[in-house]
Amino acid sequence: MPKTGGNAVDIELTINGERTIVEAGSGDDLATVLRQHGYIDVKCGCDGGTCGASKVFVDGDVRMACEMEATDADGSEIQTVAALGTQADLHPVQQAFVDNFAVQCGFCIPGMVIQAVALLDSNPDPTEREVREALDDNVCRCTGYQKPVEAVLDAAQRMQGEQSVAADGGHPVSAPTHGDESTSCCGGDCDE
Amino acid sequence: MSNDDETAKADGGTASQSETVEDERFEEHPLEWDEPENNDKAPDERDSVSHRTEKYDDRKLVTGQAKYTADYEERYPDLAYAAVVRSEIPHGRVTDIDTSAAEAIDGVEAVLTPESDAVPDAKYTSAGQSYPEPSPWDMHVLNEHVRYIGDPIAAVAAEDRATATAAVEAIEVSYEEADYVTDPEAAFDEDAPQLFEDGEVENEIVGHDYDRNRMAHIGGELGDVDGALDGNTHVHETEWETIRQSHANVEKHTSLAYTDEDDRHVLITSTQVPNHTRRQLAHLFDIPIRDIRVTKPRVGGGFGGKQAMVVEPIPLALSLATDRPVLYEASREEEFYAMRSRHPMKVKAKTAVTDDGDIEAIDIYALSNTGAYGSHGMTVAGNVGSKPMPLYSKVPNARFEADIVHTNTPQTGAMRGYGAPQGTLALEGHLDEVARDLGLDPIEFRRRHHMEVGDLDEIAGMMGGEGANRRIRSCGLDECIEHGKDAIGYDDLEQPDEDHLHRGIGMALSAQGTGVAGDELGAAQIMMNEDGSFHLQVGGVDIGTGADTAFLQIAAEVLGCDEDDIIVKSSDTDVTPFDYGAYASSTTYISGMAVKKAAEDAKARILDWGAKLLDEPVEKLETGDGTVYSESSGDSVTLEDIGYEAAYGDDEREHILGKGTHCTEESPPPFAAQFADVTVDETTGEFEVHKLVVAVDCGVAINPGMAEGQIEGANHMSYEMAVSDGITLDDEGRAEVADFDEYGLPSATETPPIESILVETHEPTGPFGAKSVAEVPTNTVPPALSNAVRDAVGVRIREMPITAEKIRAKLDEREI
């Protein structure tokens, strides 16, 4: 369960292109703070760090927001899945998830989509194995992984030739700087 | 389902008598179904049905805009958060609950114990089933007699989550510990610790024997099984064991309760059964049904885990006590130890086979561990027999029995497949073994006996009385087997070059039901707007399955309108018509048929207005492409024109409304043929599953893309049953897993490719030929993989999960 701590301090975040000052208690995790400020597209499916639903970009790196202290994100640029596309104008990865019937209940999908976008940013033409490795810490109970994997491979095809992933409102999603982190965001150095 | 302990319902007739009986039954369950002409459309006549229509809610799901229960948090500024104190001992009495330290914490709004006024004392069952409830009332919202590590004892509401958690930690519970038992066989012993004393259960199930921790005993027989077993040379008996599986719904059980300005109690809750929940809450809190409103926003998966009122009473009691809205969101750890799980079972299968390879009798017995409480205990166990056994309805003698036993272990409940996975493992593993023993091809052996169109399935009747017999009107089993064999490469399997590696293919068949025969109700209504669009209000519950989309496609097919012109609203007990809920693979078939009827009702009114506007007789008119058109004159009028004319016309006005309700005695089985391709290393027992193929006959798939998603997701869940430990328990019955890393859900890299194949048949009793799809592929991987390992290296694993160690041990045994 997300934690909420005392001793609130103000931190500055740029969330989906908007600079905001938010209040964060010491020990508050980033997922809780984002959700408290209306970013309900950040989903929490576990008690922290084991479902992948809460993945967001923090300064271009995929992070499980529940596993990061909000105060550690002070000054960062954050993108949630809502930044990637709108319902009327989906990001190619989102569109591929829709077209491939890779979505059932949708609860895991924000984390899946973020992870898939990160993968395709660093590896625009992944093999099926590489896609599976990228999604390895994203739990989807509804579809298993067949259709999500197909969706990511399809998205790669669709995005071939595109230079960058344009986010909603023109804020580019920067490519993850560490290739490894795109496949396993919490490979032990989440709280560095 | 019979509650009757006197189980034998033998036919007992001579050959000629049974022919007469057969004829009579044919009359009662005719092969020809009185199907409306418009229900059977050739593929090229379908405008919406069987198209890969985009899932209705997908755009908001992929952009993260959809709202689940916890997302309503921001709407209630005075929201309080709940947390629950749970038993730390497997069995005993609570002698004292010291709440003083918790109450002293700043921000704690209420602390409830079993004594508190807001906490109901009534007994109930959490199972969300029809009425009268087929599960015993053996639970309390908060408990003084605790029966497993996880039983709720006290609940708190506080200003924020951290304070609620701190308050729970500050509560001191004293216990008088009692002996406990965690093994179902030991629980059956006469001197085993007893979980329920006299007077602790209401609404008992016939066959109960609480002195021996038995909550129910069920069974039935066709023909003379013992006679057949005596008279045949080939009698085989095998025993199988299944895991305690977690639903692992990624959205945890979450529920928000408040009392509105009309003094009505509102629950926004993650449930599969809004109407049952409303009725259960009314019983528990002694509030009139009309004063409770249960709404379901998006639900993040259920799989049966939310076919139960698992958490709702807690926030309701706390909101009554605090006069504030209260949100309870279970933790992931609670999901594993205090919510629900699949009943672990031991299942015995016995058959009698003639020298010619004809199966004369099938006899199945299940011992089901229902854990501390009995919700869904009897009905799940019944399905161990009643779902898989009809596959071989040609076998003349059949018997099924089950004992359902309490232990001091976490609660079980409904889970996708609902007993069929356990029964299918036993039956399909057993028949495979028998065929191999007799030197017969396992697939051909099944082909000789499996169900066909025209058969009368008497297994359902064996359990529930002859009225429950089913005539089979659609069956694609042979096609499923053929397509599956092709896709897995059955006939040209190549062995690896290395001598120690062996490749094998295993196959298993499965049948399920489509709704509970004679015990379902779905309803829908359609309102036409003046711009020609429609509101579809339906009780059917979309928990992520895509049901809303299927409803919309069915309505659009009837109304001849654009799919975008239908707005779907499902599952709000104040607004949408009644529905039993999302379970038993019933939603498309039952609620979908209600939608079809509602759409037809609205269409009749639309055609009437069309006739008026076009000045042509109704019989000449049809709907299509958003219009009413005349087949003879070619004239047409748009639905929008009709909408405006109906609402604002000069001489006559009408709100075009359609309503439909559906219930039926029918529950046609969908079918599946599962194939698994495995290579086993005979030196280590390690194995690699190269591919799973599952071919499914679900009648006409209303949306093939969604149906494939259902099949593949179910098959992933089934694969988990074959290779994962599930929720393991320590000696005291404490769950040893607390998060997804510890729970062995196969990840993306650990899951083999799954190929789903849709085999279309036409089921005349279903909307546009549909039957169910969601459960049948949940049943088949454990037997198919066990059979594949047997095929590869000749050893048989009967106890799930299948592991390298078990294979290795069997190989070692064989070598000696």
Ligand code: FES
């Ligand atoms: S909530 Fe599960 S990984 Fe963050």
Ligand code: FES
């Ligand atoms: S779609 Fe439900 S968990 Fe992935």
